[in-house]
Amino acid sequence: MTASVDIGNVDLTYKGVSGGVLALKGTTLNVERGEFAAVVGPSGCGKSSLMKLVTGLVPADTGEIVIFGDKVRGPVKIAGMAFQNPNLLPWRKVVDNVLLPLEIVQPHRQRFRSHKAEYREQARALLATVGLDGFGERYPWELSGGMQQRVSLCRALIHQPALLMLDEPFAALDAFTREELWCVLRDLWQKLRFTVILVTHDLREAAFLADTIHVMSARPGRIVMSKPVDLRRPRDLDICFEPQFIEIVHELRAKIAEVRQA
C-alpha cells in the first residue's frame, strides 16, 4: 500500500486583526491508500483546520502536504467533503443536490448535459444504497435531518473521489440514526475502498469505523498518538460491546483527558 495522504511537519497560523492564531504546530500524519483514518481531539485543537489543509483550502505556513503523490498547492479538485451540517441546496431536488459535484468535476462536467439521464440514474442508485430509494424527486426540506445527512454523504461520493473528508458528519444526529449511518458509511467504504479521513468527537464512532485513530493535542494541534484498530472486518454493531473494543475506547479517552490537562 502507498501513502495517499502525507502531511509532513506542518504549521498553520490564522492571521487575524487581533494577532495570529497558531492552530497547528509540527503536525505529521500519514494515511495509506484505501485506509479509513479517524482524527479525534479536544475541541478547538485544529481538526477542521487539518481537513482544510489536506484539501488545499488553506495554505500551510511551513511543511509539506502530499496527496496521491502530488504536492498540495491549491484546492485539490478530487476530494469529497461532508460536514456536520448537510448544507443541501433547498432549491434543488435531492437527486440534483447529489449531482452537484458532477457539474463541477472533470471529466463529468463536460459530459453532464449530454449524459444527464445516465448520471441521474447513478445518483438514484447511490441514494438507494443509503436507504433513500424513491426520495430523489423530493426537496431537502421534506427530509429529516438524518436523511439529509445521507444525501450529503451521497453528494460527497457521487464522483467516486479517491479521498473522502468527513468533519463530524454525524454529530447532530440522535444515537440510533448515528449508528445506522455508521453502517451505511462502513458498507460504502467496504464496497468502494476510497481513503477516508473522519473527524469526530465520538470515540466509539472512531473505533467502530477506523483502521487507525489519530489523537490530537490541544491547540496548537499535533498528532500525539496513532492507535491502530485491529478489530476484525467486517464489523457489526455488536462489536461495540466486546472487551477489545471497550479497551480501545478507554485508552483513547484517557489520552484525550491527558492532553486536555496539558
Next chain:
Amino acid sequence: MNTTLEKLSPWLFTIGIFVLWEAACRFFNIDTFILPSPSETFAAMAQHWWPLMRHSFVTLWTTMAGFALAVAFGIVLGLIVGWSRTIYRGLYPVMIGFNCIPKVAVVPILIMWFGIGEVPAILTAFLISFFPIVVNVATGLATMEPELEDVLRALGARKLDIMLKVGIPRTQPYLFGSLKVAITLAFVGTVVSETVGANAGLGYQIALAGSSFQMPLVFAALLLLAVEGIAMYAVFAYIEVYFTRWAFRSSMSAAA
C-alpha cells in the same frame, strides 16, 4: 369563520379609517382647506377623473421605468459588491454616503441636465430604489455557508462556478424581498421629482392643485398614489412567493 374574518380584515380596516376620517371631519366641522373629508375627496376624484387618470398613468410608467433600471443596475452592482471583499469594502462607504443624500436635493440638478419632463422622475425613482436591491443581493452572496463553499472548492470549483451554482440562486429570496421595498421607494422618488418640477404626473397634480388651494383634489391624487403603491407591492409580494417557494418552505428565510 376566523379565516374569512382574517381575509376581510384589510378591507374592514381601510373602510374603518375612511369612516373615522369622515366622522371626524363632520363632527369637528373641519374646514375643507385644512382637511377635506373622504366624501369631498371622492367627489373631486369623480369630477377630475380624466386628468387624474392621465397623471396616474404617467406616474405609474415613470416609476416602473425607474424601478426597472434600479433592478437591473442593483442586481449587477449587488453581484459585483458581493463577489469580492475588496470591492465591498471599497464601495460600501461610497454607497452609504450616496444613500444619505436626500434625493429631493438631486432633482434640481437632474432637471438642469435633462430638462422638465419624465426623465428626471425616472432617474429619481431609480436613484432612490436601487440601494436596497444592491444591499440585499450582496448580503445574499456574502452570507453563503462557508462549508458549502469548501465542499465546492475541494472539487476544484472556480469562483464563477460557486456563484452560478450557489450564490445567485440563494440570493433570489433576498432579491425578491428587496423588490417590495424598492417599488414603494420608487414611487416616492417619482413623486418628489414631479413635485419639484414636471408637467405631468400625480406629484405635479398635487403641487398644482395645492397652489390653487384645491385640497380635495390634492387628497384625491394622494389616495390614487397610495392605491398604485399598494397594487405594485402586492404584485411583487406575489412574485416573491411564486419564485422563491423553496425559501418559504425551508428554514432559510428571506431578508426584508
